[in-house]
């Protein structure tokens with residue numbers, strides 16, 4: 001209280017670039033990032049998740065990466081801590097990234113860019129019918145547009161035929177020709193540098209297990225997969241650290257073979273020298289397709305929210321948890337007595353795009369019934 005800090009720089013730990021030292025077990029990965037930029041609130045809590053209808057003796061815990069901060073940025077904060085540090089080191093004056101119209105990654109990047117006083121350019125994929133229209137303010141778009149990100153819309157068809165890398169390159173060349181210094185972040189922030197975010201998360205989990213957790217160890221780590229960086233980091237970190245857990249991923253787009261290959265590329269980029277198939281088990285949880293939901297999935301999200309207070313997003317964690325609970329119901333013997341850590345990767349704003357589909361699933365409202373005998377006098381309840 002009475003000792004005044006000498007300088008602000010030496011006092012505040014948030015929103016600054018710091019030298020990075022990897023956990024000792026990751027010291028042989030290569031390249032090792034030189035810096036990290038603190039953007040999130042870490043460690044995120046781990047707590048028991050009292051899910052209904054679990055197999056006998058199964059315990060599920062939640063890693064609350066939905067509480068990682070930066071305006072609900074979920075798992076993307078961990079990747080951006082490394083990516084933005086490199087953007088700053090390279091002297092970038094603007095950030096380019098790309099994703100779906102409700103991309104949590106694009107929203108997180110837009111916020112991070114503005115924290116660093118950088119311009120942000122987003123290429124967002126939408127349907128052909130909507131590509132010439134104002135994209136509106138639903139969910140992630142509201143935050144992106146409030147923080148002043150530049151939005152370029154591209155149709156799904158053009159995205160599919162041109163590809164994300166070429167599209168970001170076109171924008172990069174344009175900005176370069178205008179004398180700007182753009183830094184490009186790939187889809188989902190999932191390159192080898194971004195993968196460090198979840199290598200670090202494993203170290204964080206390890207420390208949380210060491211500290212006052214009553215000697216708990218996890219048999220399984222379960223997480224959603226959309227662009228592969230999160231599972232790559234978790235799998236490599238778990239393997240290298242010797243944390244005795246199996247990593248299970250539920251993919252919400254493409255298919256498991258695609259992700260085994262993509263994760264292999266990320267692993268090779270870190271020179272980890274291991275096969276993706278040996279360190280992660282990937283299952284399909286795509287359902288109707290990326291960002292599309294069945295009524296059953298949304299009812300599941302509602303039931304889990306009602307039973308536990310935990311709101312899952314419909315695009316990622318909702319599908320992963322649905323996949324996990326379906327498997328537990330179908331193969332209870334496989335899960336009996338296991339201790340499972342489910343990583344909640346965030347994505348709450350994605351729910352706002354589903355309000356129409358959710359409306360018939362929620363009730364619980366009525367006009368309040370106040371009996372005529374209750375005294376009424378103008379001005380009693382002051383509202384303004």
Ligand SMILES: *Cc1c(COP(=O)(O)O)cnc(C)c1O
Nearest residue numbers: 104226227228230316345346347
């Ligand atoms: C991006 C995202 C994921 C998937 O993570 P990847 O590293 O892209 O596989 C999961 N959950 C949420 C909420 C996300 O935004």
